[in-house]
Structure formats: structure tokens, C-alpha cells
Amino acid sequence: MNAIDTRVLPTKRKQVALFSSDANFRHDVTTRLDALAIYDVKVSEAVEFLKGPPVDARPGIIILDLGDGELLGNAAIVEARSAWASVPLIAVSGELTSEQTRVLVRMNASDWLHSKSAERAASTCLVDLDFQSANCGAYLNQFNQFDLAGIIGQPERLDVELMDVIKLSRPSGLTLYSFERPQLPFEPRGADFVFRLLDLVAYRFDDIVIDLPNIETPWHESVLRTSDEIFIVFELNVASLRQGKRLYKKIRELRGNGVSITLVANKHKRKWFGNHFSRSELEKIFKAPHIKSLVLDNALLADALNRAILPSEVDSRARFNKDLKRMFKERLDNAQR
Template sequence: MPKSAPRPGTRTLGIYSEDAGLRAQFATRLADTGRAAMVEAEPASFLSASATTSKHDLIVLDVGDGAMLEDSRFQAARDKLAGVPLIVVSEALAPERVRQVVKLQAADWLRKPLLDQDISAVLAQMEGSTSSSRVTTIIGASGGAGATTLALMAGHYLSQSGTVALVDLDFQTGSCGAYLNSQNEFDLEAVVANPDRLDAELLDLIKAGQRANLELYSFERPDLVFAPTARRFALRLLDLLTLRHKEVVIDLPNLSTPWFDDVVRHSDDVVIVFETNVAALRQAKMLLRRVEAARGGSKGIALLANKTRFRMFGNPISRKDVEKLLGVDHFHTAVRDHDLLTDAVNRAIFPSEVSSHASFVRQAHRFLSSVFGVRKSAR
């Protein structure tokens, strides 16, 4: 019998398994998100003529060693699902049972033990998409290019339409928190040592601060970069936030951290911020190629030349020079406004709160609109 019943109108995950550990994995993750309920039952009940499997939004069926697939009632039970996606979970299967799984036309087939990303993929399918949120990563090609400022502006821009998580993965400085004067005092030691402890309750505790609809996660922990569990911590943090929020903005340093490739590969959009001098452009070109290699192409990558104003004539480096060097046919620009940004930092507010009509703010918003426009208007 089911151990729990969902509230009316709540999405439900039906999990049919004798594996208590597997059920606990899903129960923990659903508790983290708070966005769905789970109904548990034994695999045998899936075959029952009275089973109400069509009432679930998604079903996870643990077939163990595959013996269940040979039950004569199995296909009839599958036909009753009425379009409900089925995820098959199993141990290693013999070739003939693998063929039986393929014939089921399941939405996915996962082999135990399941990893965190497997659980995330299953829950994302219940949300009705391959990703439960949209992730935008912003990277500076060189120090001082302005990536942190743009990440803050991106978070503030999106927060006008809904809740946004802004994640600062520059653990060396925690620049986003410093900018908004929201340093995090939570002792991360135990969480860093065991990232699996990170859950929805801890997310609220480690949050550096909140401005209206913008939740900030920023930590000044230089030692974290070298911790053996740093990659698991960073990816676990992002995993939970993408389940909680429809929009996640990441301020990612261009360092060769263990999580760099994972983050850019799974981001919906990547923004590279650079300056237009010879040294900075050389770094921008290397970073662009590195991001393209991680993502398998240039799709979803946008470029912003910050602190830049091209004149009609007499530019030391022209727009065409930049396009030729980077191997692109388009990029955006934003002007330098030292006084505006200094005032914003000193007051720990967003540049648009200092002056929404400043040239830098208008140009940055025009760029952000090109990245987020369709997404923002769809809310």
C-alpha cells in the first residue's frame, strides 16, 4: 500500500521498488524541492489489476534483475498508464532482458546505483522538460572585465519578473557578496566535508542574503577551491538551486576549477565579458575556445565588450578587428562609467538603482534583453 497520499493538485511521483535506499533517495530530493509528492509501493502492485498508475505524473519502476519483465501481466499494466512517462530502474541485466526493456518504450532506463544527476533528470522529466530551470553563466575573460557587475545586473533584471538565484562560484573572493555587503557568516566546514548533507533547509541557512526576489549565494572561502569535495559541493549546490528556481545566474571565474566544464556544459546561456585591449582580447579568445570545446559548439554563447566605446573613426582597435580576432560576426558593447559603478559599490546597490538612465545601465539592459528577452516575456 502507498505510504503517503498526495495533496489535491500536487504533482506525484509513483515509485515502485523494494529498494528502501532508492525510495529514500527520491524522498529526500522531493523534500528538498517541496514541489511534488511521492507515492511508494511494491513492484508487484504495479501489476495489480486495481493499480491506479495513470494518476501519477511520472512512474519509476524498479525491475531489479528483470525477472518481473517476464510476468504475463506486465504489458497489460504498461498499457494502463495512459501516457504517463515510465522510468525503468534495474540492476545489470542479461541481454534478453535488456531487449525486453527496450520494447517497453520507456522514457528512460537507469542502472543502479543512481547518481545525483540521475535523480535530477527523473525529477526534471516530471516537471515536463529536460531541465527544471534556465541557467545563465557569466565569465570574465580577465580580472576586472566586469563579469561580477554584469552577473549582479542580470540577477536584478530577472528578479523583476520572479525569484532568481545568483550563485557566486568565485570562492577566492566572494565578490558578489562583498559588492552587496552581504558576507556569509555560516560555517560551511561540515557541509563542504560532506556535500550530500546540503538540502533545502541548509540552502536557506547558507544564503548570503536576499534583495526582493533575488537570493544570493556567495562565500569567501579560498581553501574551498582545493578541497577534495569542492566539485561535489559546487555541483550539489547548483543541483538544488535549479530544482528550486526557474532562473539561476552564475558568476563563474575563468579558473580551471574541477567544476568549470560541468557548469558551462550544462548552462543554457554562457556570457563572456571582456575588454578591448590586446592582452584582454587574447585572453577572451582562449576563454571562448575553451567554452566552445566544453559545450561542443558556439550555440548559446554571447559576448560583451565591456568598458568600450567605438568611435566612427580613429579606433586603436576597431569592431572588425575584434570580430576577426575572436572569429565571430557579432558582439555587444557597454561603455565605461567609473563614477556610476563606484557609487553603486560604495552604497551596496545595483547600478540601475543609482541611475536607470545612465548609458552603461541602458546598454547593459539592452544586452540582457537580447539574452533574456524571450524568457522574461514568457513568464
């Protein structure tokens, strides 16, 4: 009988050509692919794609970072794509104009990803700490069926592997932790479970968004003390303004001026004189300038809710979405300064 050949043959590594002028993007992609140990990545500037494939070897796949789409305005790009022949092309970009999109279609890309949204979503986690209603999951028609009873009583059982089991996911890559368990704030080890959950989320994700309900809980103050950016959302009525002002005052007492707080007037009508409170009145109430606003768009939000999708997926050009995008971009830009 012949002996069994136990030698392990090396896996043939796949060649990836990465074209990008973004140093951070190049680093992220090469790091992820190198970790898989089956890819060899050759990195070049985005404009090098126009020169076509090298004479000596063709890659197995091309990743082309188009950035804001400026390269699509180069008349040579479609011809350059033809030179690469049947090599699969993954195009990555931000938002494109209709003309840029048509050029991309002519390039016959195998896949097209929005770099900023896709990458950001994969490293972003939304934690819904409203255990009374779990509205974050409900709005997206996602409900966590996992029985938390055994874990809440023994929070130390919660680890990275179990976090993957109990998470909810969006097609965009966003991870959501949302549980409907109204009694949790009153359970003996409920707070220990929440703190363990937040610790693991902080370990696993780059960006964490926490939806904190208005009710006081054992973890309420801790979240306010440790958050980098805080958004207080209120509506233009007396009760909501009183509650928002109370929370704003509390955070300032806890953190002083060392934390960024963004005040957001939700559901305002397109013209400020159509609301009960003007912008200047709001600034006097909170004693704070630069209050942001989100336009009232019942049709958009109802459509998003009934279809269990994000408002941006219903109509990315809607005023509501533009208000959100502008507000978050401003905060992120300020944080990077």
C-alpha cells in the same frame, strides 16, 4: 468541569479580486495564493476594474495588473478607483512614465510593484563560484558568516532547508550564494559541495546566473557544458582579449554551435575610435559577429560600489544600464523563439 471543545473552526477565507490581461501572471498569482489556503481569488480582465465593485460583495483586496501602463491613460480609472472606496489596492506594472506614475499616485494604491523585475527576481538566483574573493557578495556589501567547514566535508548535509540558512538576499527578492573560502577548490570534497549546491539551486529556482571565475576548477567544464546561455566578458586590452578568445574557443570545442555565446566588450569608451580595438577588429579576433559592448562609466560604478547597491538603483537611465537591458532583452527574446 466542562470538556474542552476540540473542534477546529474553519478560517474565514479572504477574498482577492485579481484584474489582469496576462494569462501567465494570472496563473502565477492564483497558484501562489491558492497554495496558502486562506484566499479565494476571483480573476477578471484588467479593463473590468473600470466597472467598479460588484453589487453582491466587495473583495478584501485588489490586485491590479497595469502591464505597460496603458490602462492609466483611461480617464475613467481614477473615478473607478473611488468606486472601490477603501478596498486596499496593489498595483503591478512594468516601468511607467512620469505622467502614468502621477495617475497611479492619484489612485491611492496601497503598494506598487514592478511586475517583471519583482517576479523575475523572486525566481532568480545568483551563484558566485569565485571562492577566492566572493566579489558578487562584496560588491553588495554582503558577507556570508556561515561556517561551511562541516558541510563541505559532508555535502550530503546540504538540503533545501539549509540552503535557506546560508543564502544572502536582496530587497528586490534576488537570492545570492557567495562564500569567501579560497581553499575550497583544493579540498577533497570541494567539488562535491559545489555540484550539490548547483543541483539544489536548479531545483529551487527558475533562472540561475553563475559567475564563473577564469581559473580552472573541477567544476569549470561541467558548468560550461550545461549552461543554456553563456556570456564572455572581456576588456579592450591584449591580455583580456587573449583570455577571452581562449575561453570562447574552448566552449566551441565543448559545445559546438549548439549553445548561445554572447561576447561582451566591457568598459568601452562612447566612441569606438577612442578604444585600441574597433568592433570590426574584435569580430575578426573572435571570428564572430554581433559583439556587444558596455560603456565605461566609472562614476556610476564607483557610486554603486560605495553605496552597495546595483548600478540600476543609482541611475536607471544611465547608458551602462541601457546597454545591459538591451543585451539581456535580446538574448531572452531569442531564447523564446
